[in-house]
Each structure stands twice: as structure tokens, then as C-alpha cells.
Amino acid sequence: MKKLVIATRVSDLALWQAYHIKARVEASYPEITVELNKIVSNGDKVLDKPLALIGGKGHFTKELEDEMLAGNAHIAVHSLKDVPTYIPDGLELVAVTKRQDQSDVFLSHKYESLEDLPQGAVVGTTSLRRRMQLLQQRPDLKVKDLRGNVNTRLRKLSEGQYDAIILAYIGLHRLDLLKDIPHTQKLSLDMMIPPMGQAALGIEIVQGNDKVREIAESLKDEKTFICTQIERDFISKIGAGCSAPVACNAVVNGDKIIFRTMIGFPNGTNIMQEKIVKDFDKSDGLGFEMAKLMIDNGALELLKRAEETAFKDEMPQRL
Structure with missing residues (x-):
């Protein structure tokens, strides 16, 4: 393989992230030329409406995924918090980079x-x-x-x-x-619990190319991958869309994983919070475990009511 093409959005931050990954790949694989395929996503175009009303965070990733599926890029670099829990057929979220400050x-x-x-x-x-x-x-x-x-x-x-x-x-x-x-x-993580995947980069690839997979996996941080998978499992299980206020954060503390979650109304009422502490080596399924706990306590009904009140004064325009 002589050339790797990275799909990226064109915002300043997205380009910083893409050039960061480009530099890492070039350092590890000097024989490979790395190019950027710069794409203006719909989420970057529609700036006069709340994100939840234009289809949510998937609008930051869809065009990049379309470019990969069309054969115009091998991998995409995303802010992981923008990546929906559903990944299209033919693509795979292979690696998550080491998480930095989540505040x-x-x-x-x-x-x-x-x-x-x-x-x-x-x-x-x-x-x-x-x-x-x-x-x-x-x-x-x-x-x-x-x-x-x-x-x-x-x-x-x-x-x-x-x-x-x-x-x-x-x-x-x-x-x-x-x-x-x-x-x-x-703001401390106790004061403001982050969203799923905050401060980590997600590396999505086209399936079927062993060299691309190898390159992507060289960027992976195992602990971050485990923590963010717990968060993504939780979000996937409770079915939380971007019209519902949801916070979830898994962190490693010594030999433990601490997983905190919060859902509620956008106006700060009807809050449901939970925290589970587990041994790191026994954390498989923790996201699903937390989702079941909150669902048993009425989370699905709370989420439904929260979504109904989120933008009651605005006309949804899901593009």
C-alpha cells in the first residue's frame, strides 16, 4: 500500500485532528503517503438550528462515511462524541485514540x-x-x-x-x-459529566483491507477503547437520541472503572443519576448493565418525556 486517504471535515478542529493522525501514521509508516479528503458536512453547513433539529450528530459523520463507501477514502477521523452508535454496513469503528482532558x-x-x-x-x-x-x-x-x-x-x-x-x-x-x-x-467531571466519547478520536475504516486495519489499530489506546465502548453500549441500549439530555462517562481509577450517568429534562428537572464502580478486569458488559439499571428505574419513559419537551417551541426540521 503506497497511499492512505483520510476523510475529514473542514472545521479548524477537525483538520487539527486529521493532521495529527496523518503525522502519526507517517511516523509509523514512512513508506506510505497520507492525503486528506476534506469534506464540508451538513452539520457544518446548517448553523442556525439546534443540532438535534437537523438530524443530530450523525450529520457530522455521514458525508465522510459516504466518501469511504464510494472508494474515495480509506479511513475517517472523527471526534468520537459525534459518532452514532450505529455504523453502516461495510464500515467499522476500529480504533479510539488515547483520551485527553474531558472537561x-x-x-x-x-x-x-x-x-x-x-x-x-x-x-x-x-x-x-x-x-x-x-x-x-x-x-x-x-x-x-x-x-x-x-x-x-x-x-x-x-x-x-x-x-x-x-x-x-x-x-x-x-x-x-x-x-x-x-x-x-x-468544570470538574462531578459538576459537568461529559458526553459519550468526549476528548477521544474515533478511527473508522472501510472493511476488507488488512493493511488499513493494521494502520488504524496502531492508533488504538486499549483503556480508552474499553471506556468509550462502555459509554457507547449504554447509549445504544437506552436508545438515547440527540433530542434527549444524556451524560455518561467511564474512567479508569487504579484497578477500577467508575461509570457515571445522568439523564433528565433540558430544564434541569426530573434528573436520574447512577454510578457503578467495578474492577477493570470485570467491566465487560458494564454499559449494558447500567442501561438495564436505569431502564428498570423508568429511564425510557423519562427519555420519551425529555425528548417531547426538548424543543417544544421549535419546529423540527430533520433534513
């Missing part, structure tokens, strides 16, 4: 921390998960939708459209954008 971060030009926000302050986020957890802690806040790429969101903050916004720390860190924000506060 969300509070950003403001006016206030030093989340605790310093006055009553009624306007906070921007595109995430129902963040909305749920923010309003659980601060029901007095006004949460306003926030779309666009990272630079667009930061510009809206600097223009005063929001008193503060909440974003994933890792993307800002990778693009070296934190230095330009007067006030930043990294």
Missing part, C-alpha cells in the same frame, strides 16, 4: 466563574446535556442556543451576545484559543 470549560469576558454569574445571566451552549446540568445547579440562568464553529462561538461571546458560554476544553486547548479569553474555569 467542559466556562468562558466569559465579564465574570470569573460559573458561581459569579448573576441571576438571569445568559449562557450559551448547543448541548442539551450541558443545559440540563447547568440548570440543575443554576435554575435562574437563561440558557441560549449556540451554534457555529469554535471561532464563531468565541466571536459571539466577545460581541456580548452571551454573558458566558460553555465549550469542551480539549478543542480550545488543541487550537490554542484559551489564551484570548479573559475568564476561564475548567
Whole structure:
């Protein structure tokens, strides 16, 4: 094999991720030329509607998958949190890279921390998960939708459209954008439980090429793969779409895995939380175990009601 083609979105962060993987592959396989196939996804085009109303996170991955299935790319590099639990026939999620800092971060030009926000302050986020957890802690806040790429969101903050916004720390860190924000506060994982797959890259391949599989597997971090598979199993089993606020996070602590989950209403009410701690070597099936526990406690009905209330004031347009 002389050339490997990587499918990637064209956002600054997606390109950073793709070039990072390109460099790793070239270092390990100097005989292979690596090229990028840059694609504008539908999720990058429609920026005036909440993500859940245009079909969800799959709109960040579908066009890349279509390019692979058409024979125009061997692998795709995704933010794992954007990868649906369903993978199309002919493709496979083979590897997950070592997970980095999973925290969300509070950003403001006016206030030093989340605790310093006055009553009624306007906070921007595109995430129902963040909305749920923010309003659980601060029901007095006004949460306003926030779309666009990272630079667009930061510009809206600097223009005063929001008193503060909440974003994933890792993307800002990778693009070296934190230095330009007067006030930043990294939120603990206890304060803001991440989504499935946060801060890891998913490597999806076209099935049937042993060399491509070998290259992809060389990028794999085993512990991260196990933790994120637990998260993906949980999401798959409870059937949580992007119209439902869901947080789930598995972390390795010594010889244990700690798995925390939360679902509820976008307004921060009707919260259901669980935590399971297991020996790392006995964690097979933990995602399904957690899903059963929450389903037995009424999670499916709660999710149905949450989805019905998520965008009751907006007309869904699933493209």
C-alpha cells in the first residue's frame, strides 16, 4: 500500500485532528503517503438550528462515511462524541485514540466563574446535556442556543451576545484559543459529566483491507477503547437520541472503572443519576448493565418525556 486517504471535515478542529493522525501514521509508516479528503458536512453547513433539529450528530459523520463507501477514502477521523452508535454496513469503528482532558470549560469576558454569574445571566451552549446540568445547579440562568464553529462561538461571546458560554476544553486547548479569553474555569467531571466519547478520536475504516486495519489499530489506546465502548453500549441500549439530555462517562481509577450517568429534562428537572464502580478486569458488559439499571428505574419513559419537551417551541426540521 503506497497511499492512505483520510476523510475529514473542514472545521479548524477537525483538520487539527486529521493532521495529527496523518503525522502519526507517517511516523509509523514512512513508506506510505497520507492525503486528506476534506469534506464540508451538513452539520457544518446548517448553523442556525439546534443540532438535534437537523438530524443530530450523525450529520457530522455521514458525508465522510459516504466518501469511504464510494472508494474515495480509506479511513475517517472523527471526534468520537459525534459518532452514532450505529455504523453502516461495510464500515467499522476500529480504533479510539488515547483520551485527553474531558472537561467542559466556562468562558466569559465579564465574570470569573460559573458561581459569579448573576441571576438571569445568559449562557450559551448547543448541548442539551450541558443545559440540563447547568440548570440543575443554576435554575435562574437563561440558557441560549449556540451554534457555529469554535471561532464563531468565541466571536459571539466577545460581541456580548452571551454573558458566558460553555465549550469542551480539549478543542480550545488543541487550537490554542484559551489564551484570548479573559475568564476561564475548567468544570470538574462531578459538576459537568461529559458526553459519550468526549476528548477521544474515533478511527473508522472501510472493511476488507488488512493493511488499513493494521494502520488504524496502531492508533488504538486499549483503556480508552474499553471506556468509550462502555459509554457507547449504554447509549445504544437506552436508545438515547440527540433530542434527549444524556451524560455518561467511564474512567479508569487504579484497578477500577467508575461509570457515571445522568439523564433528565433540558430544564434541569426530573434528573436520574447512577454510578457503578467495578474492577477493570470485570467491566465487560458494564454499559449494558447500567442501561438495564436505569431502564428498570423508568429511564425510557423519562427519555420519551425529555425528548417531547426538548424543543417544544421549535419546529423540527430533520433534513
